Amino acid sequence: MSFYADHIFPHVLDIATRPFWPQRKEVIAEAYGRVLEIGIGTGANLAHYPAQVTEIVGIEPDAGMLERAGSTAATLKLPAPLILAAGDAQALDFPDESFDTVLMCLVLCTIPDPLKALQEARRVLKPGGQVIFLEHVRSPDAGVAKWQDRLTPAWKVLGCGCHLNRDTAATFKQAGLHFHRIRRYEHPKMMRLGSAIIQGIAIK
Numbered sequence: 001m002s003f004y005a006d007h008i009f010p011h012v013l014d015i016a017t018r019p020f021w022p023q024r025k026e027v028i029a030e031a032y033g034r035v036l037e038i039g040i041g042t043g044a045n046l047a048h049y050p051a052q053v054t055e056i057v058g059i060e061p062d063a064g065m066l067e068r069a070g071s072t073a074a075t076l077k078l079p080a081p082l083i084l085a086a087g088d089a090q091a092l093d094f095p096d097e098s099f100d101t102v103l104m105c106l107v108l109c110t111i112p113d114p115l116k117a118l119q120e121a122r123r124v125l126k127p128g129g130q131v132i133f134l135e136h137v138r139s140p141d142a143g144v145a146k147w148q149d150r151l152t153p154a155w156k157v158l159g160c161g162c163h164l165n166r167d168t169a170a171t172f173k174q175a176g177l178h179f180h181r182i183r184r185y186e187h188p189k190m191m192r193l194g195s196a197i198i199q200g201i202a203i204k
């Protein structure tokens with residue numbers, strides 16, 4: 001990883017995603033049982049885990065982020081044991097049907113193959129398990145989507161792989177996940193290029 005990715009981007013990420021604090025809280029309130037958090041980043045979601053979780057496993061490919069997640073965890077009183085590990089959402093190192101909840105928060109924009117990641121999430125979910133998610137996605141406004149397409153190549157460099165223009169809801173369906181609940185909205189505090197949001201719960 002580069003100096004930018006390891007030392008600068010984590011700070012940028014924390015500041016840029018502050019407006020998502022209330023939405024993170026809403027989504028993570030749904031977590032229960034054994035939880036796998038994909039791409040845990042700096043650990044921004046850790047403060048929100050509810051009492052009904054029994055274990056939190058956070059995976060992350062970036063060593064700098066993982067270290068920061070550890071530092072964040074050290075400042076919190078978590079409701080369950082936490083395991084942090086290097087890992088890739090596209091090839092999860094866990095057995096089939098081993099988690100009750102998979103959390104995907106602002107990661108499907110960045111993971112190189114989001115379909116593979118969602119197929120892997122589905123594989124490791126127990127029967128009746130859930131993917132809880134909060135993601136910025138391709139705008140339903142054709143004019144904005146056109147700009148998302150134009151700007152994504154440059155944005156990917158600044159955002160360490162982040163795409164502005166992914167139709168993530170379609171990818172969930174392609175992966176064989178069904179929406180138990182989905183809310184689509186414009187985030188009032190985000191710039192228009194990243195304000196189209198999907199939030200909810202998907203099941204096997």
Ligand SMILES: C[S@@+](CC[C@H](N)C(=O)[O-])C[C@H]1O[C@@H](n2cnc3c(N)ncnc32)[C@H](O)[C@@H]1O
Pocket residue numbers: 013017038039040041042043044045059060061062065087088089090105106107110111112161162
């Ligand atoms: C925009 S950040 C979001 C971090 C965190 N989930 C949050 O809510 O603040 C995207 C994260 O996805 C991680 N990521 C990128 N590729 C990944 C992969 N193949 N598997 C798992 N995580 C990945 C990045 O390292 C980064 O931490």
